[in-house]
Amino acid sequence: MPVETKSWPARDPDARLDYVYTIPLDEGDSVASYSAEELTGGGTLESDSIEGASVKLWLKGGEDGQTNVYRIAWTTDAGREDEAVITQLVVSNETAALEGYDKPGAGHFLQRYPAFASVPSATIEYWLADASRFVDDSWSQPDYAPGIMAYAAWQMARAGIGGSGSSLPAGVTRFRSGAMDVAISDSVASASLKGGVAASLYEEEFCQLRRRNLGGPRLVGCG
Template sequence: MAYTAPTVAQFRTRYAAFADVASETVQYWLDEADGDTGNWSDETRPRGVMAYAAHKMAEQGLGTGAMPAGVTSFKSGTFSATVSDAQAGRTGFNSTVYGREFLDLARRNFGGPRLAYEPNVSVG
């Protein structure tokens, strides 16, 4: 199956939290993600592109949703929020659920280290 870049409509179907984000903004991040996943398998690349784009937009505060992961308490009047230490320590792709999905897909594409074995051959 040949790779087909995901559309804005497909992205919004997968990640409804970004339904109100401008189409141009979503397309911008889809295009950037497409370039950064060029060496991925055709099977997982569309999901990787969408997860990458969602992560980048979430980092910028775009999209909507329920209480963010790791928030242990929330107040509204003069705003107050408490974040768990585990969540506060997360950075990079680990800082959003979308980024963690991207990392999981990346691991599927590239796995662990490859080892080469060359037997000891003695010439006597």
Template sequence: MAYAPPTPADLKARFPAFGTVPDETISVALEDAASVADNGWPDADRRKAVMLQAAHDMTLRGIGTGAEAELAKAGALGFTSFRSGQLQLDRAEDSAQASGDPLAQTTYGRQLLDLFRQRSPGILVI
């Protein structure tokens, strides 16, 4: 069976936080994310990777109803706490975020990083 790219309905089923996002918006995100995985990937992993990349990209743009999207809309993604009196802003010290990898900014991106790690074998140094 040939690879079938994910549809907006597929993404909404997997990630309910995008249930109210217009299909056209999701279609564009899926098209932009299509290059994240190639024909060498098993179809199921490829579809998942494309959807994770699209969800990550939309979340960074503040699209969706998840907490991370709401924080991105407010320009506060990556902060773990706020305080109003004598302003205190704390950023996450998560090792994934400390790595500087842009995918580490969202839960979707971190899942995609995990998928990449599963697909690439470790390097053995002797």
């Protein structure tokens, strides 16, 4: 059985907050022992406790843009053993303003599109870098960063990334500790399937920006 993965909402590095994970138990079973640890990040796990099947973690600190990864493992009175991996993005509420043709980062992206708060920062940075292939300095300065972010949001939604509550989105083939070495499969990177209403909304936003900056017959793909 694969390890359960989930995400907690993004947190400001200056915030000290508690988050609860409820251990799934079969009827009549109970928790015999548990452990909670931080796998990657900046030492943000201050303390942990359990009440019944609810494990509470107190988190504080971290650096803007980093993704912290936690693991909660348990054993039940009936002898069942399992674990869950939980991620949380640290995003400062004081993200530096973009000027000129500055490229947006994960913090800027999440301020514009908070629906992607469950997505690891490295995944967002990947799609922002990919989007910069389609938006360059021929665009007007006011539309440059919004264009990159809108295209990234469109492609992520098409690929099924974000909004599902999954900490490791479909297509993430590697998730290492330390400096966040995330790899995304070719099948997801080149996905052409529609991602539903959300994808169409991001597509519409990008195409409006592109029409304003390019126009004419170069608008292939923006109906």
